[in-house]
Amino acid sequence: MERTIWDVARQQFFEAAELTDLDDDLKEILSQCNRDLTVRFPVCMDDGSIRVFEGYRVQHNQARGPTKGGIRFSPEVTLDEVRALAMWMTWKTAVVKIPYGGAKGGVICDPHNMSLGELENLTRRYATEISIIVGREKDIPAPDVNTNPQIMAWFMDTLSMRSGFSDTGVVTGKPVEIGGSLGRLDATSRGCLYVAEEALRERGETLEGKTVAIQGFGNAGSFAASLFARAGARVVAVCDSQGGVYNSSGLDVDRLMRLKQESTTMAEYPDGDRVDPKQLLEQPCDILIPAAVEDQITEANADRIQARIVVEAANGPTTPEADRILNERGVTVLPDVLANAGGVTVSYFEWVQDLGSFFWDEERVYRELKRVMTAAYRDMSAELARLQGLHGPRINHRQAAYVLAIQRVARATQLRGIYP
Numbered sequence: 001m002e003r004t005i006w007d008v009a010r011q012q013f014f015e016a017a018e019l020t021d022l023d024d025d026l027k028e029i030l031s032q033c034n035r036d037l038t039v040r041f042p043v044c045m046d047d048g049s050i051r052v053f054e055g056y057r058v059q060h061n062q063a064r065g066p067t068k069g070g071i072r073f074s075p076e077v078t079l080d081e082v083r084a085l086a087m088w089m090t091w092k093t094a095v096v097k098i099p100y101g102g103a104k105g106g107v108i109c110d111p112h113n114m115s116l117g118e119l120e121n122l123t124r125r126y127a128t129e130i131s132i133i134v135g136r137e138k139d140i141p142a143p144d145v146n147t148n149p150q151i152m153a154w155f156m157d158t159l160s161m162r163s164g165f166s167d168t169g170v171v172t173g174k175p176v177e178i179g180g181s182l183g184r185l186d187a188t189s190r191g192c193l194y195v196a197e198e199a200l201r202e203r204g205e206t207l208e209g210k211t212v213a214i215q216g217f218g219n220a221g222s223f224a225a226s227l228f229a230r231a232g233a234r235v236v237a238v239c240d241s242q243g244g245v246y247n248s249s250g251l252d253v254d255r256l257m258r259l260k261q262e263s264t265t266m267a268e269y270p271d272g273d274r275v276d277p278k279q280l281l282e283q284p285c286d287i288l289i290p291a292a293v294e295d296q297i298t299e300a301n302a303d304r305i306q307a308r309i310v311v312e313a314a315n316g317p318t319t320p321e322a323d324r325i326l327n328e329r330g331v332t333v334l335p336d337v338l339a340n341a342g343g344v345t346v347s348y349f350e351w352v353q354d355l356g357s358f359f360w361d362e363e364r365v366y367r368e369l370k371r372v373m374t375a376a377y378r379d380m381s382a383e384l385a386r387l388q389g390l391h392g393p394r395i396n397h398r399q400a401a402y403v404l405a406i407q408r409v410a411r412a413t414q415l416r417g418i419y420p
């Protein structure tokens with residue numbers, strides 16, 4: 001049987017758990033998802049027909065608080081993928097020490113071939129279907145691949161209609177006019193920037209003049225391009241699912257942003273060599289930012305990655321085999337559970353602001369985000385040093401982040417006890 005991304009997530013968990021003193025019962029608890037909800041629901045399409053869609057909401061673990069995780073709309077969504085993403089959310093929220101567990105949702109659909117009205121109908125019906133397990137103190141969704149602030153607004157409105165009041169805390173990533181947080185749009189990329197800067201600082205280096213290649217030019221990838229460029233790096237390659245461009249002298253990020261606004265593919269950027277999404281990963285650069293989908297850096301291409309640092313803006317872009325190859329080659333992989341945690345961290349700030357009905361300025365959001373991301377990086381780095389002292393250089397950054405997270409979730413589970 002073909003290995004799924006859920007198998008990968010469990011393999012990563014078990015390998016890291018081996019480095020802890022967790023007993024087998026706790027490993028068994030943490031290696032499973034607590035709840036998997038599958039829903040099938042009808043949606044009225046513009047031509048008057050009715051189509052039945054399948055969607056999921058999975059909650060991996062609630063030991064440290066309500067569950068949290070995005071919703072993805074894509075033809076490729078599977079229950080196993082959503083399970084893996086939910087588990088990764090548990091480790092991510094624990095790495096950055098915010099009081100949440102992990103969840104994720106998805107609907108099998110092709111949003112690029114649906115009208116706005118059809119997308120709204122689908123969102124509202126999916127929100128209603130999963131409302132039996134979501135709620136501001138239970139499970140709080142957010143945007144992910146192909147979902148955005150408008151979709152979160154429909155989600156919030158739908159659940160508010162059911163509650164009879166404006167239930168802003170039920171979802172994050174909303175537009176600022178209706179309870180969203182300033183700084184949420186670029187939070188994932190900003191978090192990537194802060195951890196990359198920390199990793200360089202540890203080596204006595206800065207971002208100034210470093211070359212960057214980015215796979216994926218959506219929310220995470222496009223803001224990463226502009227933030228890394230503004231911080232002094234040179235963006236030399238970008239792509240989206242249709243292709244992209246490489247130019248060793250650097251790309252004009254404002255021009256890339258304009259192409260994106262015009263809904264044009266990055267492959268249309270005029271000055272440079274065409275690259276496809278796989279080739280992008282192998283371009284010469286100091287820093288590679290996978291910001292698209294899972295399973296991109298594998299044993300088939302890991303030995304051709306030229307970057308010295310990989311910053312995982314995407315979830316699950318690197319397989320365990322590729323992790324080993326990159327580690328042996330001295331390439332630092334800043335793992336997804338740390339590197340892209342800026343998104344969920346500002347989502348947490350949004351939720352705190354909604355519950356308190358008191359909103360922060362942008363400067364405060366950035367300051368608090370930097371504090372959380374820097375502390376998480378340093379905790380991971382200290383754990384890496386401890387583990388390498390015990391087991392040698394085969395231990396990588398991902399394992400250190402996992403061990404940190406697993407121990408925090410295990411401790412919460414032990415303190416709460418097993419009910420009844």
Ligand code: NAD
Nearest residue numbers: 145146188216217218219220240241277292314315340343
């Ligand atoms: P998005 O839908 O805004 O953008 C996805 C981008 O990836 C698009 O440019 C798309 O064309 C491109 N893409 C899709 N498949 C590709 C492929 N095979 N090769 C190259 N490019 C491809 O999604 P996003 O929100 O930017 O999410 C991207 C990744 O970041 C996902 O793994 C997501 O889980 C992760 N992430 C996002 C957030 C967030 O706040 N948005 C937070 C944490 C993690």
